[in-house]
Amino acid sequence: MSVKILADSACDLPLELFESLNIDLLPLVVQIDDQQFYDLETIQPKELYDEMRNGKAPKTAQVPPARFEEAFLKYAEKNETCIYIAFSSELSGTYQTSTLVKDDVLEKYPNFDLTIIDTKAASLGYGLIVKKAAELAQEGKSKDEILSEIEFYCTHMEHLFTVDSLEYLYRGGRVSKTSAFVGGLLNIKPILNVENGKLAPLEKIKGRKKVLKRIVEIMKERGDGLNNQLVAISHGDDLETAEAMRDLIKEEFGTEEFLIHTVGCSIGAHSGPGTIAIFFLNKLN
Template structure:
């Protein structure tokens, strides 16, 4: 049997990709207006962003242990190889829960070919790692090869992003109330990145006009041969600006492909509307 790739909804891939590559997806939970929704299934990102613009604060929770146990058991029973590529363990407890359930299932099925991998990535950066693994799974029946390549690819995935309003990062505990207030007054736009799975502030840019130029400069500084790899852009319900950034990249760099997706409900609940994120493989990557 072919190796199956499992991802969670924090990879922000559209259903088209799940269908094309036969990827299985498990949802994080979004809590809004006293209701629980399955990210990527029973709530749309636009609903979340609309609520946030109205001042609401959606919450999220990780995938439940029972959900993982059920999925892992079904693969163990048929002895089909499953590789779960997880949302960064530094941003969610989902990876740790999956590892616990993997160990529990293997108590009953010690030879079950189930593998849980921490990508240390988020949003479409994580999604690009999932697609990389899914491509390999079409060609290889060696899980060790797929896991090693996915680890390597994920470790070289750059996440460069900005948010439209620091208030949302404040609500999520990423910046102080003072920083959010001062940033809004001065029209400061933060540039952040992901380092070893964690969100790290990188720079502060005064004025939105300079923002995309600086993001592209960072991309040029860190990136390698863009003609060989897919560039990812995800946005918090701001397709116009995402397309603007994509156009700038195509004009300035020799890129292979640019994929644009909306930041999903789970991650968007923390980053907020107007988020723009850029993902690419850095120059340290060697296939």
Template structure:
């Protein structure tokens, strides 16, 4: 029996992925100039970056409970099962809202069963997990087998990323204001990673070239069986650097694939432009 796959826009996969691979999209919301937009659907990342450059501060909010309610109710009525692959619960309240709505729907439909999966990942770290779920579903794997593999991916997903200005992450409460102050004061590029679903500053250094080389050093230290992996890079209005990093990775590690996608409006509201993020597994499945 096949199963439904759902994901939110914070996994930074392009809109056509959801449409072509039969994945239900739960869009996060972006508030700009007093207007509310749906990430991927009614606002572009470039609109967010232009607004930030002009001194505006976009706000984001979690997926609408109504969207969850409608989707889960329809699944229950159709006797469907599935998995919602959620962005880290440490970075968004979307996971908790989905759990709450699921419990409400289950009261009305006691036989309704689905999985709400907290990836503890963000951007394409979460996106790679969604792609794995699609691959397994399309290969005929059942939900239980798929969930076991997704848990492995979530447990072993490495995130390495840099932002131009930590102040944006600090304003949204994603990193401490002290970390942001130090980064801004010294005019250096921070390197961050994810620990248990939280964004954690790792190192600070000067110069893009040096930073990209350091990302590859950490990739070599942490990665496992990189030649058989799909590695992912997400970027915020900086495709040139993403392609540069891709070529460096191919030359050094020869992965199965290097997948590049733009950071969406919701995540971009917190990172600002010129963010580069790298994702890979630190253990062999």
């Protein structure tokens, strides 16, 4: 019996990949004013970014427990083997909620074979992990084989990103009001990464072009075999810059395979329009 892969919307994979790879989507919640939406179900990233450009300050919430319960019960009743690959527990309560719901479901279905993985990853860094797992599941790999590959990807996934405006990170409590104001005034762009599942600042660069060039330099310092791996680029409704970044990476490393997609609502609500993020492995198998 094949292994069923579940993932939440913070992995930022295109909807067509959820469908073609048979991944069960669990949506995080987005709230704009008094309206509540389900990420990728009742709101799409372009709508969110348009609202943010119009001054709205969306908030997000974890996958509702009821959605976990519905999904887990469906597969428990069928006695299916499942892996839920989760958004970093350091950035959302989604992972913790899923473990609590799993415990409840196991009381009714004690033989339900469900493993929950905290990726400590986000956006397409998380998405590359999910994609690999789903491809292995479609190939008929065993649960243990898939889990081994997931562990490797989680351990060696690099995240590098920059934002166009510090305002949105300020709203989310990631930077101070003073930093956001001064950064905007001086056109300072941060480079951030993810360390142990948490956002961590790396450098501050003046100017958009310089920050993109510096990200490529850091990729060179950290990456392994970048010409032979799939590099992911996610963007805050800025495909033109994402494609320019792709061209820089291709020129520097000879990379041929790219996955480019929009930063989804659950992360984009905090990073804002114009975000550019790069994901790659620092070690190959």
